[in-house]
Amino acid sequence: MNPFINSYSKRSIWHNGYRLLFFLNVFLIIKPVSQAQEAESISVLIVDGFSNHDWQQTSAVTQWILEESGRFKVDISTVPQDSIARQSWLPAFDQYAVIIQNTNNIHDSSIKWPQKAEKALEKYVSDGGGLYILHSANNAFSHWEAYDEMIGLGWRSKSAGSSLEIGPEGNLIHYPPGEGQGTGHGDRFNAVIQLLNRHPINRDFPDAWQTVNTEVYYFPRGDAKNLEVLSYAYDSTSTQKNWPVEWVVDFGKGKVYNSSLGHLWEGETYPPAYRCAGYQTTVVRVTEWLATGKVSFPIPPDFPTANTPSLRPAEDFLQRKTKSR
Known part of the structure; x- marks a missing residue:
């Protein structure tokens, strides 16, 4: 061999x-x-159970948007309607990276979280948790002092807190309590979201982008401390002024995101405001930032421009909803 x-x-x-x-x-x-x-996967808890908006569908669509991104596992905790059962309701907030607040008692102030749940949320955020105030959730809980501090600005009466307007040079105009008006909004319309401050959430966004059928709150009011306004929009339907649309708040070691985006009314089904590619991208990036302090979710090709809105097909959510039955 x-x-x-x-x-x-x-x-x-x-x-x-x-x-x-x-x-x-x-x-x-x-x-x-x-x-x-x-x-x-990032663990997220949506809290719902009462609101003057369609809170059931708001939670379902928000859960779907987040889980479709492949980055989140979303649970929902519904506050019991029965007042006795409600007193024992206490989610394990510390088991989640982000809490999405989707309750609103503006039309019935007697409906509240039990005090132990209020204190638990305060501690959760103060210790470093992330809190997402979803649309009308900033209308809620005017009795809760720490909540006002966490949300920064919300739907409040003329005397309840300071208000912020965006001036013509991008400067903040402050209205002290008693000056200006109470919070409100005109008709919904296609609003151009103007970036005021760059942030990981809006990194690589265009300077302006158009969302659809949305509400711009005028004279949002509140504690207005430790707050940074990220974007604003021109209220073309009532005041003809620029008002904050998105802002973030530091609360202890934690962070809060608050916005008037995300309107979903009774009788609507996956409406254009939620089909907006800009809104859906924002939901994902906000939640990632609240959980990690960073954002890696990319800007999609269909992100809207200042002149052109971008709506995703209605069938996307509706087909999944049908399959899940």
Whole structure:
């Protein structure tokens, strides 16, 4: 036998065996990592149960938007309607990276969270948790002092707190309590969202983008401390002035995002305001930032421009809703 061939064959067998072991080891390493990545979805809790808006559908669509991104696992905790059962309601807030607040008692101030739940949310955010105030949730709980501090601005009476307007040079115009008006809004319309401050949430957004059938709150009022306004819009339907649309608030070690975006009224089904690609992108990026302090979710190709809105097909959510039954 040719000694060269014999030596080469032995080296070849050893080499191929080594390669096989190497790839087996890589596979064994990669498989647990990929499983861990799947298990590392950001945990989110939506709190709902009462509102003058369609809170059931708002929660369902918000859950779908977040989970469709592939980055979140979303649970929903519904405050019991029965007043006795409500007193024992206390979600484990600290088990979640982000809490989305979707309750509103503006038309019945007697409906509240139990005090122990209020205190638990305060502690959760103060200790470093993320809180997302979803649309009309900033109308809620005028009795709750710490809530006013957490939301920064909300739907409040003329005497209840300071208000902020955006001046012609992008400056903040402050209205002290008693000056100006109480919070309100005109008709819904296609609003051009103007960026005021760059932030991880709106990084790479165009300077202005158009959303549809939305409400611009005039004279939003509140504690207005530790607050940064991210964007604003011109109220063309009533005051003809610029008002904040999105803002973030520092509360202890935690962070809060608040916005008038996200209107979903009784009788609507996955309406244009929620089909807006800009709004859906914002929901995902806000939640990621509240959880991690960073944003990696990319700007999609269908993100709207200042002149052109962008609506996603109504069938997207409706088909999934049908399949889940």
